[in-house]
Amino acid sequence: xxxxxxxxxxxxxxxxxxxxxxxxxxxxxxxxRGTFDTNFYVQENLEDNPPPNDDLDLQLVWLAAAEKxxxxxxxxxxxxxxxxxxxxxxxxxGRGKANLRxxxxxxxxxxxxxxxxxxxxxxxxxxxxxxxxxxxPDLAVHYAYEDAVVDxxxxxxxxxxxxxxxxxxxxxxxxxxxxxxxGLSYIPDNCLVAKSVRLAMECHKSGISWKxxxxxxxxxxxxxxxLQSHNIEDNTENFPTTPLANDAPNNIGLMMIGWLYGESxxxxxxxxxVNCGEDADCTAGTLGAIMGIIHxxxxxxxxxTSPIGGIINTLCINPTKExxxxxxxxxxxxxxxxxxxxxxRFLDPKTCDLxxxxxxxxxxxxxxxxxxxxxxxxxxxxxxxxxxxxxxEDFGPLxxxxxxxIFRAYLDHLxxxxxxxxxxxxxxxxxxxxxxxxxxxxxxxxxxxxxxxxLPGKSLGAxxxxxxxxxxxxxxxxxxxxIPASKTDILIDISLVGRHSxxxxxxxxxxx
Numbered sequence: 416x417x418x419x420x421x422x423x424x425x426x427x428x429x430x431x432x433x434x435x436x437x438x439x440x441x442x443x444x445x446x447x448r449g450t451f452d453t454n455f456y457v458q459e460n461l462e463d464n465p466p467p468n469d470d471l472d473l474q475l476v477w478l479a480a481a482e483k484x485x486x487x488x489x490x491x492x493x494x495x496x497x498x499x500x501x502x503x504x505x506x507x508x509g510r511g512k513a514n515l516r517x518x519x520x521x522x523x524x525x526x527x528x529x530x531x532x533x534x535x536x537x538x539x540x541x542x543x544x545x546x547x548x549x550x551x552p553d554l555a556v557h558y559a560y561e562d563a564v565v566d567x568x569x570x571x572x573x574x575x576x577x578x579x580x581x582x583x584x585x586x587x588x589x590x591x592x593x594x595x596x597x598g599l600s601y602i603p604d605n606c607l608v609a610k611s612v613r614l615a616m617e618c619h620k621s622g623i624s625w626k627x628x629x630x631x632x633x634x635x636x637x638x639x640x641x642l643q644s645h646n647i648e649d650n651t652e653n654f655p656t657t658p659l660a661n662d663a664p665n666n667i668g669l670m671m672i673g674w675l676y677g678e679s680x681x682x683x684x685x686x687x688x689v690n691c692g693e694d695a696d697c698t699a700g701t702l703g704a705i706m707g708i709i710h711x712x713x714x715x716x717x718x719x720t721s722p723i724g725g726i727i728n729t730l731c732i733n734p735t736k737e738x739x740x741x742x743x744x745x746x747x748x749x750x751x752x753x754x755x756x757x758x759x760r761f762l763d764p765k766t767c768d769l770x771x772x773x774x775x776x777x778x779x780x781x782x783x784x785x786x787x788x789x790x791x792x793x794x795x796x797x798x799x800x801x802x803x804x805x806x807x808e809d810f811g812p813l814x815x816x817x818x819x820x821i822f823r824a825y826l827d828h829l830x831x832x833x834x835x836x837x838x839x840x841x842x843x844x845x846x847x848x849x850x851x852x853x854x855x856x857x858x859x860x861x862x863x864x865x866x867x868x869x870l871p872g873k874s875l876g877a878x879x880x881x882x883x884x885x886x887x888x889x890x891x892x893x894x895x896x897x898i899p900a901s902k903t904d905i906l907i908d909i910s911l912v913g914r915h916s917x918x919x920x921x922x923x924x925x926x927x
Contacts, residue, residue, distance in 0.1 A: 433707025
């Protein structure tokens, strides 16, 4: 089906107004555990001046990156923007930045020594990818992955993929239950995010109240976010706890409770999400964006939009570098207009018709569900070159992925990023050829410091097939008797015999 320009504009505006509304509504209840009874903003004298919210701030930086790089955007670029423009050093934001500064590339930056990798900091920034890829959840998930791995992994990452898929599909599908199933189709069945979403659906179907559903969620998919408050001594509910910051599954479950029990009423849904406590500005903000996309801006109640006036205030963006971002949008309308201008260069020309009447139109995904799934989680989605190829059962959060003109390479660190004296460290290099290359050979040159020995050698060769399904796999073993440095840089140069194209993968191993 085609998504016309006026509908698209209305839904994008609805997305960001809904995001702003939910963030303002929930902010006073963030970091609080308990059930509450709010039914409107509690801040006094908003007067078109809403408080800033990091949920929005981060996505304004992503928009600037998309404006410059278009469809070539990837995790490496986003990581550079993250280091340059994002000011917070707390929690997952700080751990991701610390890992990047230490030389780790995504997805290692989001996973290594990151106790916050399952927290809420990336599902809250999913809307930008849905708006740039409206009605194209497969593509939205691709870019959401590139975003999430900068500072998250596992359930933190799955939370963003779930939300991005659902929000993108909401541009052309309004059935709530179908949208939830579409989102679930893009994440593993056995992850905690999927468990929390299905638990919320089960509670709603059973007829229990939202407060009873919250109790089940807090017991069966527990989190820690509400316990980070200074009022921790006031917690009397004694729910089970999890390791620090395992919060994305729990909060997405609470967000789903708000949506399911809100009976399609915008204000009621957001208030229930907020009244569940925990990361309330994030749950209400994301839910507000979802409902804003579904209903469109023209159908959002003025009761909720008028006090904020579409104003965007920021807190987490480096103000001295605003000019490098092309300016920070000051209103929801300005933000929406910039996204609309960028969509045609962000999408494939076959998807976005620039010559449609009354503005461009978008040919949306025919089947909004994940195109390919296997029986165990997600693996081999689409072809190895397509948007959904982010998933492969053989590659985990310690695998660096690089795309080059006619091949794709993966460097798997297996169980760790540490090099220890007299203990072999194995790396697995996997290379896939592209459709434009013939049968050929690859040359691999490995550069390491003098104290590191490489087995079977620093210069290797391997056959490369011209198929997406057949890979060339090389095992590399590193061994050092002594390690005089705190970290060891490894460079792997991959070139094709008879071709000018080559690719370089850099990784860093640490002494522990």
